[in-house]
Amino acid sequence: MAMNNFKIDSEPKIQSGFKTPDRFFDDFSSKIMEQLPVNEPKVISFYAKRKNWILAVAAIIVLALTVPIINKFNTPSAELDVTTLENYLTNRASISDDDLVELLDEEDIQKMKVDYKIEDKAIEDLLSTNSNLEEYIIY
Amino acid sequence: MEEKDFIQKLLDPKTQNEAFQKLLFDYQRPLYNHIRNIVLNHDDTDDVLQNTFVKIFQHLKNFKGDSKLFSWMYRIATNEAITFINLKAKRNGVTSEALQNKIVDNLKADSYFDGNDIQFKLQKAIAHLPEKQQLVFKMKYFEEIKYEDMSEILGTSVGALKASYHHAVKKIENFMTKD
Numbered sequence: 130m131a132m133n134n135f136k137i138d139s140e141p142k143i144q145s146g147f148k149t150p151d152r153f154f155d156d157f158s159s160k161i162m163e164q165l166p167v168n169e170p171k172v173i174s175f176y177a178k179r180k181n182w183i184l185a186v187a188a189i190i191v192l193a194l195t196v197p198i199i200n201k202f203n204t205p206s207a208e209l210d211v212t213t214l215e216n217y218l219t220n221r222a223s224i225s226d227d228d229l230v231e232l233l234d235e236e237d238i239q240k241m242k243v244d245y246k247i248e249d250k251a252i253e254d255l256l257s258t259n260s261n262l263e264e265y266i267i268y
Numbered sequence: 269m270e271e272k273d274f275i276q277k278l279l280d281p282k283t284q285n286e287a288f289q290k291l292l293f294d295y296q297r298p299l300y301n302h303i304r305n306i307v308l309n310h311d312d313t314d315d316v317l318q319n320t321f322v323k324i325f326q327h328l329k330n331f332k333g334d335s336k337l338f339s340w341m342y343r344i345a346t347n348e349a350i351t352f353i354n355l356k357a358k359r360n361g362v363t364s365e366a367l368q369n370k371i372v373d374n375l376k377a378d379s380y381f382d383g384n385d386i387q388f389k390l391q392k393a394i395a396h397l398p399e400k401q402q403l404v405f406k407m408k409y410f411e412e413i414k415y416e417d418m419s420e421i422l423g424t425s426v427g428a429l430k431a432s433y434h435h436a437v438k439k440i441e442n443f444m445t446k447d
Contacts, residue, residue, distance in 0.1 A: 135444035137409070137437050143390050145410050146375075146383020147304050153314075154300075158292040161321045162285070 271337055278328050288325060295338075296321075298411070299345045305406040306349035308371045308391075310380040316352050320345045339420035342413075346403070346421060368395045368402075393443035397436055404429055405436040 137143075218224060233241075277287035299320060304313040323344055331340055357364040372395040375381045375388060383391065394402055403422070407413045408429075415426045422429070 135441050137441055137444075143387055144383075145301075145305060145406075146381050146387035146391065147301075147308075147310075148380045148382050149300065149304075150310065150380065154296055157296055157317075158289055161292055161318060162289065164318065164322055165288070165325050166322075 272333070275328075275331065275333065275337060291324075292321060295341060299341065302342060302345055302407070302411060303349045305410055306346070306403070307353055308368070308375070309378065312352065312356070316345075316348050320348045323348065335420045336417070339417055342417075342421040343423075350399075364399070365395075371395075389444060390440070393440040394436075396443060397439055400424075401432050401436040401439070404432040405440070408433050 218229070274287060274290075277283040278291065296317070300313060300317050303316045303320065304310070307313055307316055320341075324341055327344070331337070335343075353364050353367065357367040360367060362370070369392075372391050375383070375391060381388075394405060397405065404418070407418050407421075408415075413421070415429050418424075418429055419426045424432075
């Protein structure tokens with residue numbers, strides 16, 4: 130459809146021609162209000178609500194796991210001190226010398242060896258100067 | 269009511285709902301028309317308008333008051349509508365100009381368009397314009413927005429807007445006369 134010398138300002142105003150469905154605006158604002166985000170302070174997430182509980186439970190678990198470790202380091206040593214051991218051995222009649230010997234190994238025996246460091250000459254002198262020596266020999 | 273007071277009511281949680289309802293009541297129709305002129309189809313306009321109001325609500329706290337509330341809202345609506353058209357064109361694998369032309373060609377089948385031949389032809393003429401000229405022409409001719417307000421909405425000088433409108437009118441008059 131051609132028009133001769135169409136001048137937009139000399140024509141009656143042309144409307145866009147768009148229509149809106151009847152009653153579209155009746156519920157539009159309520160539709161929007163439903164979509165609006167709730168004020169932030171009111172939003173408490175499930176996680177935030179339970180956060181303190183989760184922290185408390187976590188702390189208990191950590192403590193529970195730590196107690197045995199601390200215990201292990203603080204337990205007094207099982208080794209007995211020497212005096213206690215000596216007292217025990219002295220006062221227990223049921224342990225015989227043989228029982229004790231049984232418990233000794235070669236190293237222990239070496240340690241117990243006493244070196245008197247007496248020279249032969251000293252023995253000779255002692256024997257020659259001791260007048261009673263003969264009596265010992267006789268008996 | 270002073271605009272400043274109204275903005276305060278929009279920001280105060282106690283009065284916010286009531287104030288926003290008033291804002292909706294006052295602006296739902298003009299913003300609908302503005303968006304409809306850009307995206308052309310009613311259902312798309314409905315979606316874009318809803319997004320626009322939700323965005324307006326979400327960004328109210330950032331509204332600096334440098335411009336009028338009215339032009340700030342129109343700016344959001346314009347951006348939403350143009351973004352929507354561009355995304356739709358991308359989804360369809362065509363340019364936004366091609367999409368506009370296609371929608372206009374199908375307007376006669378649109379149950380929410382009841383324009384006569386002249387109205388239909390005017391829509392076709394507009395669809396042939398560059399994007400900025402389309403926008404300026406629609407805002408000036410259909411929505412009768414003042415150049416000063418349009419300048420705030422589009423961030424373009426009044427002189428440039430007048431030039432755009434002038435070019436748009438010339439092209440439209442040629443289109444309407446020629447075919």
